[in-house]
Amino acid sequence: MKRSTKITTIIFIFFFIIAGVIVARTMIGNHFKKKFSKRPPPGIIVTYAENRNFENNISTFGTAIPFQTQAYKVEKFEIVNPIKFNTEVNKGDVIVELKNRKIIAPFDGVIGKKEFSEDVEVSKSSILINLDDASTIYCDVKIPEIYVPFIQVGLPVKIQYSGSNKKVFEGEVDSISSRITEDTRSLPIRIKIDNKLGEILPGSFLEVSIRYNVRNTLGAPDTSTIVEGDNVFIYKVDKENKAIKTKVIIGDRYDGFVEIKDGIISGDKIVAEGLKKVRPNGTIKPIEKGAKQSASSWKKKSKKNKSEEKKGKFDWLKKLNIFKKSETEKNK
Numbered sequence: 239m240k241r242s243t244k245i246t247t248i249i250f251i252f253f254f255i256i257a258g259v260i261v262a263r264t265m266i267g268n269h270f271k272k273k274f275s276k277r278p279p280p281g282i283i284v285t286y287a288e289n290r291n292f293e294n295n296i297s298t299f300g301t302a303i304p305f306q307t308q309a310y311k312v313e314k315f316e317i318v319n320p321i322k323f324n325t326e327v328n329k330g331d332v333i334v335e336l337k338n339r340k341i342i343a344p345f346d347g348v349i350g351k352k353e354f355s356e357d358v359e360v361s362k363s364s365i366l367i368n369l370d371d372a373s374t375i376y377c378d379v380k381i382p383e384i385y386v387p388f389i390q391v392g393l394p395v396k397i398q399y400s401g402s403n404k405k406v407f408e409g410e411v412d413s414i415s416s417r418i419t420e421d422t423r424s425l426p427i428r429i430k431i432d433n434k435l436g437e438i439l440p441g442s443f444l445e446v447s448i449r450y451n452v453r454n455t456l457g458a459p460d461t462s463t464i465v466e467g468d469n470v471f472i473y474k475v476d477k478e479n480k481a482i483k484t485k486v487i488i489g490d491r492y493d494g495f496v497e498i499k500d501g502i503i504s505g506d507k508i509v510a511e512g513l514k515k516v517r518p519n520g521t522i523k524p525i526e527k528g529a530k531q532s533a534s535s536w537k538k539k540s541k542k543n544k545s546e547e548k549k550g551k552f553d554w555l556k557k558l559n560i561f562k563k564s565e566t567e568k569n570k
Contacts, residue, residue: 279521283511284475287502290457292492294388295447300379300429302442304346306371309352314337314363321367321568325349334367340432348436364539375431375438379446380424388450389414395429396447399438407431407438411448456503457495459510463488473509473516475524476503481509482517 248474316336325334326348333341333349352368377397381389395409412430429446431438438444463473463486470488473481478487486501507524509516516522 247459250536279523280512280515281525282481282509282516282522283528284507284522284524287456287458287461287498287506287508288504289454290495291452291454292457292490292495292497293449293452294490295449296381298379298383298446298448300377300446302372302431302438302440302444303349303376304370304378305374306347307368307440308344308347309366309368310334310341311342311366313365313560314365321349321351321525323349323351327369331383333369334452341367343369344528345369345371346373357457360483363403372436372438372440373434375433375440377409377429377431377444377446378426379429380419380422380426381448383418383423383425385450386418386511387427389425389427394449394452395431396449397429397431397438398445399442401439401442402437405437407433453501455489456498457485458498458502458508460494460496460511461513462508463496464513471520472498472502473513475509475522479521479524481516481518481520481522492569 286516291525310333312334316338318335318337321334327343327346329343331343333343347369350368350370351404352366369427389411389413391414393411395405395411397409398404409431411427413428418424429448458472462472464473464483470486471483472486474484476482485500487499489499491496491497509522
């Protein structure tokens, strides 16, 4: 009897321990489930899909050519008065006065000094004066044959050169050659640039970007796309603030945006930044661009609620009289 009682007691203790473990695990699980269920959705930057300007560009380079130029060879001993180089003159003004004649400006321009070519034999007393009208600058460039279908007169052009401190000048395609250059398989074209302020000097090296296929189509920020192999996805946010992973078909990328050809429509709310925090079909807290500061408001509110909860845990102690002093003790 004693032995059977002992075995029964051991079995009872064993099952009691097992039951305790199960109850403890359940309580701990419920505690953490309750705790983490209160965790708010992540604050995510969102924006709206909308139409934007997209364009393609052909990049090339060339040399600045003045609208008009005229050169004069004179002998130093013939010059009566010193020549004022880098001076603007109007049509009809005297460029230089010589002993037996005067050289008159045939058009408005700037007086300059030009070097002789190495293959030209001249005396050391000879100088070459040039008059440049650079109010309009031309630039002759060549573009690859594959771009011929897109080129037409009047296409907008952006121009930069090192002497302009990264300033962008506007121009246009002025003329197009009638045939392809056989040795380079390229098409010669001429660019026209307004230069009334004289900021571009003749002979400058110009970086040219010809804009074509300019269009206004649906776009989204580059940062909103997820590339998985050959597929591209964007998180679209529904009315319940759930992030729906949506497959899209994209086009060209331009100026920080990507062209959207299919998958979403104009006005759709999409995730713009913070893709790593988003889970498919997960709930988010949308934050409009420019309102990032509001993202921390929940944290402050959460801390406040937690402190109130902690205070509430000990409210039952206040109902007891063990911490209250009697009237006799207060009078003492």
